[in-house]
Amino acid sequence: MSHFYVGGFCMDAMGRLTRLMELLMEDGGELGIREIAQRTSIPKSTVQRMLEALEECGWLVQDARTQRYRVALRLLLFANEWRLHQELVRQAQGVMLDLCRATQQTVLLLVLEGQQGICLNRVEPERTIRLVAETGKRFPLHAAACGKVLLAYSPPDLQQRILSTPLEAYTARTITDPCNLREEIARIRACGLAYSVEEMTVGAAEAAIPLFFRKSDRFVAALSIAGPSFDLEGRFEEFARLLKDAREKILGTKEVE
Template identity: 30%
Template sequence: MTTQPGTETAGRVIDVLLLFTDGPDELGVSQIARELGLSKAVVHRILQTLVARGMVALDQETRLYRLGPTAAALGARALRELDLRAVAADTLRRLHEQTRETVTLTALVPGGRAYIDQIVSTHEVKMTVDLGRRFPLHAGSSGKCILAFLPEERREQILTAGLTALTDSTRTDPDALRAELKEIRELGYASSQGERQADAGSVASPVFGLDGDVLGSVSVCGPRSRFTPQFVSSCAPGVVAAAREISAALGWTGDGPGTGASAAQASPHAPTEGSP
């Protein structure tokens, strides 16, 4: 089927905007053109349209573009309307009180996962995350525990597509990661030491929806030095309990990960990365 011109143009505009969710805060025309395989002239026209509507803003000194106020307003509205974030709020606060570390909520999004909420640690030295920025599923506990409960076919597509190293500790060997994902399904939680962010440690557990779909995850994260094996072991039950509580509030009635049915295999209804 031939792509209509209007559809192709809309796709290019969306691709330009998505670059700002995955990469640096500021991008130039040449970098965008290289990333998307477009001419500089096409990219410049798209950016001018986006600037006129407040979706991106141009720094006159650096000639670099960043997301604008209209994009921020759309993102804020999307967060307000996201049931997962609203349902999880009280549970996240309790988990934060228990651990005193930064608590995060992650959602499965097209092409990976994104943090949609956080409560920052009360410690002087703490970790924060970039809300709305997309990350791959194979790096870090929040992504791995989602990946573990995707349908096997989709999981294999991700494992065999090439696993990019975000740090020196990112696991990029598919066989090694398969073994770890199996363990995550049995335990009901994942842990990470410097896999997504070099100096960070974390422990996370998956969140499920009404039909058993894996929708996201809950994590506790902080400086790697504090996330000793002992702390992870003591923290994990609370993280798993929080994820189950949020899942139940979303209507999920299945067994908890690591307790039987859900550990045996991912839900056949679980969404692909392309699901909202």
């Protein structure tokens, strides 16, 4: 049998993995090696190797009594998080467009991923001078307002990891002292707002706020306005009000579930 490779990956193997995972997700219960092989038309020996590898990675769980496999909690949490992010982008898009038009600045929606922030969505103004931040761009958690909001509302163990490792200086104004960063985290949590001027990019400034689930007060994302420092400095209170109004529009009429 011939195999087709893309970027070093065997498409035949990827197709088999996709069929196997789709079967387990759709079935919702526990399946044995023989049944999976029959329903996916994948050789039994190959199914066994794939299942063992997926179990080792934490994506599947094997019942010690029945020897059958089911989807692990890790995969379900990952899938639920992806759906949440997609819905959050959908609900925030119109509000972010309005906020961008009102401020003529870049509006960003960011979430925590691992030990970094990631840009989930962004809307940029039609002007020559603006902050450019592509969707999918990663941000450090100790620099700029958006990163500091994510850090301030991240789990304590993650905060400790960040604060116990050397903090990179992106500019002369980046906070690199752990004690100062702890104080900044406490201030952000006390007022629910973060500001930055040239902490990650010279000439750029940003204001950011946290978004929470209504029912549980669980932190879900950071919403920010970013642009040239000469546009934002002296207007942080104004932008903070606009961000809070935008937050109510995103989460006030329909909760993210």
